[in-house]
Amino acid sequence: MNHTTRARRLPIDLSVWGACVVSLGAGGFAVAQTAPGEGVKQPPQKTDASALTIAIDPARQFQRIEGFGTCLFPWGEDNRRAYNTPGFDKIYAEELGLNIVRINLEHFLCKEFEKPEDITREGILINDMCRVYTDMCKKVKALNPDVRILATVWSPPAWMKVNNKMDSGAPRGQNAAILASSYTLTKNRGVCDNRVREDRYPHFVAWMTAVADWFKHEGIPLYAMSPANEPRFSQYYGSCVWTAKDFATIIALLGEGLEKAGHGDILLYGPEDMTGHLHNEGTSRYVQALMEDPRASKQLDRFATHGYTDGVQADVSQDSSHQFWTLIEKYNKPYWMTEGGTGEHAWPKPVTEGAGIAIHNSLVAGNASAFVPWQITGGKATGHNFMLMDKMTPKTRTLLHFARAVPTDGRRISAEPAFGPVLASAYHRAQDGRLGIVLINPTKQDCEVTLSLGKFARVENLRLYRTTNGESVDDAGETPVRAGEAKVAMPAESIASLRGVATLQ
Template sequence: MTETAASTKIAGDQVEVWWSSEQSPGDAGWFAGPMPNRYALEARPAIPLTKPAASSLATTILVTPAHHMQELLGIGTSLEETTIHNLARMSPDVRQRIIRELTNPEHGIGLNLMRITVGTSDFTAQPFYTYNDLPEGDTDFELARFTIQRDIDLGIVDTVKEVLAAAPDVRIFASPWSPPAWMKTNHSLKRGRLKEGDEYTQALARYYRMAIGAYAEQGIPIYAMTLQNEPLLETDYPSCHMPPERQKELAIALKAELAANGLATKLWIFDHNFEDAFAYVAPILNDAAGYAAVDGIALHDYDGSPSVMSELAAAYPDKPIYLTERSVWGTAGAARIAEYFRNYASSYNAWVTMLDSRIGTHQWLGTPGPTMFIQDADQPDRYWRTPEYDLLGQFARFLRPGAKRIMSTGGEQPSVTNVVFANPEGNLVATVINQTDEEQSFRLLCEGWQFTAALPAKTVGTYRWR
């Protein structure tokens, strides 16, 4: 006797489904105003879990929950000064609405990991500054003139406090773009290197520790810190070349500073591109003192392959890997995020949350692509979201900190790709990406059960089940 479809269902168990699609990914036309899109975190009819059956579908995804890999720290974006400058132009109610849309998992996308800058970066509306700017020729090894007052005056501190008030579980990590100019070989925030000598290493370690302490005094705990944004780059905005041997010395000195002052901030090394990651990280982590001082490895995706993260995970399994900077667009971008996670990234952070309709205000040397939020430069309370908000939400809204990535086959690149996590509360979440121009059907097999689904062209689907 043939079993009916109804009798093959797990009683009460279905797969919840949400879709988001791309629209003109990365197109500068988004700065001119919103565009219609097909799906934006749209809940779809649930799919039944059924007993396994033969399938003629070309793509089958095999999921093995018992085989779990890295733990997820979080997914987020940046609260660099450009974004905060634009938020500050808005009324308090609208600013609060955007914060909810970013951080609330029910009414937003549940981002829970935010990157801030130590002093200014290239994405700022302000003249470049640090917390210890001195007249040329002066030094201040005791940092008597250290202050974060500019961050207070510019509303950076208050905005971060607003985020934490709305979402207390958000974690903050910080990245510096340049040491104070007096510590550098060229006496400028642009380009240059940290001056040689232990007194400068110790002074910079003290400077970072004081920045962490000053934020803690404001009620903002800094969960982690990278030691130098893009340490292999010297360019005409705040930057500083820092070879691995010097970063190792700095990590050791800063770890001692933190311990002596009762601060638990974690230290992440590198904070630059895949291409140079292994060559930079190995000299630090192959040294016993360097290894002990380091809590994780931070990476950017502007050059090289994400596969180096898998190499680093195999070489240094006790040092989590974090994707601290990259913005991506469309379903190709969503597939790239899945690739980060499939290569052992424990986090993902987008870079720059809100530009205005005149692509402002920043001092980067290129032309940025559209951000998740775009503000009308002439009517600051008017804003619109790009599809990148929803596409990032296909991951962030459904994954909780502490989720474990579990083994899944990749599907077929010409059809769909995926990444699968098990949340701490026990549900499984598969994010499946269709980059093609046609609808793609697939079957997912997991622990004696399966479901089949059809995913529209240029769409990301999230599937959640127990």
């Protein structure tokens, strides 16, 4: 089917989104959600840390949640072995409830052609690494036909680039960065040649379009594509830099090329630079270039950033998430977190400073519509993966609380206070009434939480799941709702999720 205009999967009406006003006080970080147009700064709510009331209001809606997932990372033998472990696909799609997979397109290469129109699906060179990606995607899709596959380019084929290499050509471990405004290297002020030749831009677009064709032909159509992974960083591994202006140009050309080829339903996301690098030669410059170019602004569907401070160290802070949202809110486009570190595995780190905090801050302070950090698994339990081979860890279970409780394509709704002794967020899908609530107690004090649910007409089958030092997503049974309230015991350093059905007034 050909498209003359870019189709948007499930258009998002952002007019109902409120602002998030941030304040820092003696009680810590607080976010006061306001209705559109208000923007009145609210002080942090003072509460007794041993007892807390959290008000859930479905009338105050925020972003639509498109889902949770991770990136596949098949370069290591351990990872490939894990993906091929019987049942691993079920862990990913069913036990964890992940509905997004992000992959690297640098392995789906093609030979050199003089004319871009000669680059076709049949010319994509499929190797063993490609099959690792596609086999996993097919297995997950068989379990969840609605899986959303995101595809990012680390590097295009070498023949399209100035340096004729897939990487920077530097020795292992040596990396560099450019200014967002030019190809000038930040350290030695040389000129970076790890970039696409301008005369090869049409070939680049034709190659990405052919890759989209190939995935569709394989029965695993792409949900979204990005032309660049961390476009300021020139790495010793597969990488390719783009200035902000050139990145906007390629977004425009790619979107138009996909439309022409009948792939107008594929979303485009970017710039996939660091969330907190909001200086004039960082992420801010890319956002500005994208929005000042009318063709690029039309084609870009989702803003996306990476949760690192430097490309390696995790950035899970409230500040960077909220500050990026403040930067992009006026452009009326959703935001995805498409890579990032997520902290340690051992309890209680996931709920005191790691994965749980990262997810909450992205969804609530940053209004992220998708949370897709780095690897799903690895041979060692590190800050970059969520599992140890095919085994879950406390960090995995923290992710599970969100992925299983938050209904796909439901909206985040008001849960206040969102940032207090207990971190709180709530989600509701009006079509079927699915309600999800996630609570995190990062403190060393037990707390009884009263959920105020009276603004729903009815709440039923509200089931509680909890992880503590001695519980692992244990089913704590149905939580009664009496007179519009439900009480939840939150032990020190714990996370709980509630799943039920709620009817609107």
